Amino acid sequence: MTSLEEATATPVVLGGVRGGPTVPTLRQDRWWIQQVVTLTVLTAFVAYASWAAFVNKSYYVGAALHRDLISPFYSPCLTESCVPGSHPGTIITWWTISPALLILIFPLGFRMTCYYYRKAYYRSFWLAPPACAVSDAHGSYSGETRFPLLLQNIHRYFFYAGLIFNVILTIDAFVAFRQPGNGIGFSVGTAVLLLNALLLWAYSLSCHACRHLCGGGVKQFSRSPIRHRIWKALTPLNARHMLFAWMSLLFVAFTDFYVRLVASGTIHDYGFHF
Amino acid sequence: MAEEIIRNTASGEVTMRLWRGDADGGEFAEYVMPAQEGEVVLDVIHRVQATQAPDLACRWNCKAGKCGSCSAEINGRPALMCMTRMDALPPGESVTVAPMRTFPILRDLVTDVSYNYEVAKRIPPFEPRPKMADEVLAGGYRMQQIDVERSQEFRKCIECYLCQDVCHVIRDHEENKTAFAGPRFFARSAELEMHPLDVNDRRELLQKEQGLGKCNITKCCTEVCPEHIKITDNAIIPLKERVVDASYDPVAWLGRKILKRRKRTPVEATADAPATGPAAVQPELEVHGIPAPELGIAAMVGAPSGDVASASATGADEAPPE
Numbered sequence: 001m002t003s004l005e006e007a008t009a010t011p012v013v014l015g016g017v018r019g020g021p022t023v024p025t026l027r028q029d030r031w032w033i034q035q036v037v038t039l040t041v042l043t044a045f046v047a048y049a050s051w052a053a054f055v056n057k058s059y060y061v062g063a064a065l066h067r068d069l070i071s072p073f074y075s076p077c078l079t080e081s082c083v084p085g086s087h088p089g090t091i092i093t094w095w096t097i098s099p100a101l102l103i104l105i106f107p108l109g110f111r112m113t114c115y116y117y118r119k120a121y122y123r124s125f126w127l128a129p130p131a132c133a134v135s136d137a138h139g140s141y142s143g144e145t146r147f148p149l150l151l152q153n154i155h156r157y158f159f160y161a162g163l164i165f166n167v168i169l170t171i172d173a174f175v176a177f178r179q180p181g182n183g184i185g186f187s188v189g190t191a192v193l194l195l196n197a198l199l200l201w202a203y204s205l206s207c208h209a210c211r212h213l214c215g216g217g218v219k220q221f222s223r224s225p226i227r228h229r230i231w232k233a234l235t236p237l238n239a240r241h242m243l244f245a246w247m248s249l250l251f252v253a254f255t256d257f258y259v260r261l262v263a264s265g266t267i268h269d270y271g272f273h274f
Numbered sequence: 275m276a277e278e279i280i281r282n283t284a285s286g287e288v289t290m291r292l293w294r295g296d297a298d299g300g301e302f303a304e305y306v307m308p309a310q311e312g313e314v315v316l317d318v319i320h321r322v323q324a325t326q327a328p329d330l331a332c333r334w335n336c337k338a339g340k341c342g343s344c345s346a347e348i349n350g351r352p353a354l355m356c357m358t359r360m361d362a363l364p365p366g367e368s369v370t371v372a373p374m375r376t377f378p379i380l381r382d383l384v385t386d387v388s389y390n391y392e393v394a395k396r397i398p399p400f401e402p403r404p405k406m407a408d409e410v411l412a413g414g415y416r417m418q419q420i421d422v423e424r425s426q427e428f429r430k431c432i433e434c435y436l437c438q439d440v441c442h443v444i445r446d447h448e449e450n451k452t453a454f455a456g457p458r459f460f461a462r463s464a465e466l467e468m469h470p471l472d473v474n475d476r477r478e479l480l481q482k483e484q485g486l487g488k489c490n491i492t493k494c495c496t497e498v499c500p501e502h503i504k505i506t507d508n509a510i511i512p513l514k515e516r517v518v519d520a521s522y523d524p525v526a527w528l529g530r531k532i533l534k535r536r537k538r539t540p541v542e543a544t545a546d547a548p549a550t551g552p553a554a555v556q557p558e559l560e561v562h563g564i565p566a567p568e569l570g571i572a573a574m575v576g577a578p579s580g581d582v583a584s585a586s587a588t589g590a591d592e593a594p595p596e
Binding site: 025026027119128143144212217220228238 | 295296299300349350364374379507519523
C-alpha cells in the first residue's frame with residue numbers, strides 16, 4: 001500500500017477474540033478494603049436501625065426531664081401508640097406496631113435509590129463489579145433495565161418525601177430549644193438534633209435528582225437564569241454527595257442513639273436555659 | 275513472597291511483566307531493565323523494544339496524554355502508559371502491563387478498538403436548528419457561554435477508550451456489546467443533548483437502543499478518565515434523569531399532556547434562540563447578491579451584547595465523530 005487511495009477498510013467483527021490474561025483481575029492493590037468497610041458499615045447501620053425501629057421505646061425525652069427531644073427514626077410520630085408529648089396528634093389509628101416502621105420506609109427508599117448508595121451496594125453487596133477492573137460475580141447482567149431495579153427510576157419521588165422529612169426534623173430541632181418547666185434553653189441534645197437536620201439537608205440538596213430538577217434538565221440556561229444559579233450553587237454540593245451521604249447516615253444513627261440514652265436515663269443531657 | 279520483590283532499588287533495576295501473545299493465546303514475559311529517573315511506563319516499554327524485544331507490539335503516538343493511543347492495563351488498572359510514572363507504582367514489585375481486556379487482541383499490548391467506531395456510527399449526529407438571519411450574516415451560530423459550558427467538558431475526551439475498557443457492562447459481559455453504547459458515547463450523547471442548538475431528542479434512543487439502563491453507575495469510567503471528565507455525575511446521571519423525565523415520571527408526563535408539550539421541533543428550538551431579530555431564514559440567503567457567509571463578521575450588526583461563543587468551539591460545525 002503506497003497511498004490512502006489504496007487502503008481498504010478492514011471489516012469489523014464485533015466480539016473478536018480476547019487474548020489477554022483470563023484471571024479475574026491483575027490489580028495488586030488492596031481494592032477489597034473499601035468494599036469490606038462499606039459492607040460492614042452499611043450492615044451495621046441496617047442492623048441498628050432495624051433494632052431501633054422495632055424496639056418501640058426510649059425514643060422521646062419529654063417534660064419529666066425538662067426536654068423536648070425526639071429521635072429522627074420516630075418523627076413525626078403519628079400513631080396511637082406514640083408516647084404522650086411526642087406527637088402533634090393521632091392521625092393514623094390502624095397502625096398498631098412500631099411507628100418508626102411507618103416512617104423509615106421513606107428515608108430508606110431515598111437512600112436505597114440514591115445514585116451514590118447504588119454505587120456503594122452494587123459494588124460491596126452485589127459485586128457487580130466488586131471494584132474497577134475486577135470481574136463481577138454474575139454470569140449475566142441486565143443492569144437497571146428490569147424489575148425490581150427498574151424502580152431506581154423513582155428516586156426523585158423519594159427525594160420529594162425526604163424534603164418533607166427534612167422540614168419535620170428541622171422543626172424538631174427548633175422545638176428542642178423548648179425545655180418544659182425551664183422555658184427556652186440549649187443542650188447537647190439540641191445541638192445534636194440541629195446538626196442532624198443540617199446534614200440531612202446537605203445530603204438532600206446534594207442529590208443528583210435535586211440537581212437535575214432544579215436546573216440540570218434545562219436545555220438553555222440563558223433562558224432560565226434563576227434555575228441556572230440554583231444549578232450552579234448545587235453543583236459543588238453534588239460533588240460532595242458521597243461525603244454527605246455517609247455523614248448524614250452515621251449521624252442520624254448517632255442522634256437516635258443519643259436520644260435513646262437520654263430517654264432511658266443512661267446519661268444526662270447537659271445544657272442551660274435562659 | 276520474596277521472589278515477587280523483583281524491583282531492586284539498590285541495583286536500580288525494574289522488572290516489567292509484559293503480555294506477549296495474540297488471539298491464539300499468550301503469557302506474561304519478564305524483562306529486567308535498568309531503572310531511570312523520571313520515566314513513564316511507555317518509556318520503559320520503548321527501551322524493552324530497543325534492547326530486548328524488538329517484536330513487542332505496542333500502540334503509541336503523542337507521549338503526552340492527548341492522543342489516547344497507549345491505553346493498557348498497568349498493574350491491573352486501565353491507564354495511559356505515557357501518563358503513568360514509574361515512581362508512582364509500588365516500589366519493590368514488578369510492573370505488569372496487559373492489553374485492554376474488553377477489546378479483541380491483535381498482538382501483545384495492542385487491541386482492536388473497532389467496537390467503539392461501530393458504536394460511534396450509531397450516535398445521531400449534531401442536528402442544529404436553522405440559523406437566524408443575523409447568524410447567517412455572521413457566518414455562524416451564536417450562543418451564550420453559559421449555554422454551552424456543560425457540553426464543553428465532554429469535548430475534552432481524547433477517545434482513549436479506557437472508560438469503555440473498564441465498564442463492567444461490556445468488560446465482563448461480551449453479549450451486551452450489541453446494545454450498549456458505553457460511557458464514552460453516553461458522554462457524547464450528553465454533549466449533544468445539552469447543546470443549546472441541537473434539536474434531536476435522544477432520550478428514547480438512549481433508553482431503548484443504547485442501553486443507558488444497563489449502567490449501574492459504579493463510577494469506574496470516571497475513575498480511569500485521564501482527562502478527569504466527570505462522566506458519571508455530569509453525563510450519565512443527567513441522561514438517566516432526562517430519561518426519567520420522558521418515561522418514568524407520571525407528573526412530568528401529566529404536565530406534558532396538560533401543557534401539550536412534546537418533543538422540540540427545529541422551529542421551536544429556533545424560537546428559543548438567544549438572538550434577537552427576524553425569524554429563521556435559510557442559509558442560502560444573499561445580501562445584495564453576495565452569499566451571506568462571505569459577508570463575514572462585518573455584517574454582524576445589531577448582535578445582542580453578552581457572552582458569545584463560537585459554534586465551532588463546541589462542535590456545532592463539525593462532523594459527527596468517527
